[in-house]
Amino acid sequence: MNSILLDTINGKSTSRPPVWFMRQAGRVLPNYRELKEKYSFVEMMETPDLAAKVTLMPVNDLDVDAAILFSDILVVPQALGMSLEFTNAGPVFGAPLQTFSDPVSHLKTDLSKLNHIYAAIDRIIETRPSDIPLIGFCGAPLTTFCFMFRDNVRDITFKNAIEFIYRDINATKKIIDAITEVSIEYAVNQVKHGINIFQLFETYGGLLPEDLYLELILPASKKILNAVRDKGVPTIFFPKDLGHGIVKVTKDVADFVGVDWQMPIDYAREIVDCEVGIQGNLDPRLLYSNQNNIMQTLEKYIEFGSENQKWIFNLGHGIMPDTPFENVKFVVDWIKSANWKR
């Protein structure tokens, strides 16, 4: 495949960094908003033709260098038997694990819940432009675990889940193992259906002290990422808010590491294993500003980009929901036309 993103991941030199955005499909595109008036998010996600159409929308409308599968990280808890509803306020489980005195016994794996996603991947592969790789993904174990315990859609501290970890480490390990096992099956099936790159989203990587994260969760994330890489697909790990802990994301864990907007990208490059590439890390909220301010911040990346070929331009977290579309397009155009002095 002739793709600037795959070239970068494979260590070839390119004239500019590749660009795509986390959450590029669902949040900012006028065409997505229009479709959302006719169909709910779940209808779009679960109907392969619609999921494929939305997956490819940012490629057409923003001209980004990759498509990311239109789905959600919470399909893994669904495949563990949990019922889920996407309300206007956010995702809500029918019976969060917090409800049960013995949550482990309430997990009942049903992998057929994921079949519609493989059908969507088939459809995307059939209809995408030939130079656009498809990024598959799933949630990393801690983030998935945290949502499974949440009983209040407004709780962003995930108090229940963290309390459970400290109260019952043995049951915690069993649940993490169950999430990991289904995630591996799911990720490997994504590979079989043709994804070109895989990203593991650990959005809430900062909820635990670093040593506990590294001991309890990182080995599970590594297992998922290695299962994908063993099938020949490169991996990106995005452990948001892990701070200095990203030094532990070595080449045996992932090919690239996503850097959040909190950490200066030069510092990330200094501390991360030199064999591991970097993805990131513009503050998504900068896109609320004016194009002059946005450009001044982008210019600061030129030096980094001229010296670092193993870098994928992205945000330091997902695009914010009400970001002006023109500003997102402005960033893509700027990245593509700047002189990267390579």
Ligand code: CP3
């Ligand atoms: O570009 C894309 O949007 C690709 C598909 C995608 C979705 N969710 C679709 C979605 C991806 C990659 C995700 C990942 C995801 N989902 C994460 C990790 C990344 C991150 O942004 O932190 C997390 C934590 C979730 C869980 C989740 N799903 C939440 C908290 C919510 C509600 C708030 C929100 O993000 O909008 C969702 C719902 C969701 N997932 C929507 C979409 C398009 C909105 C549903 C709607 O329109 O009602």
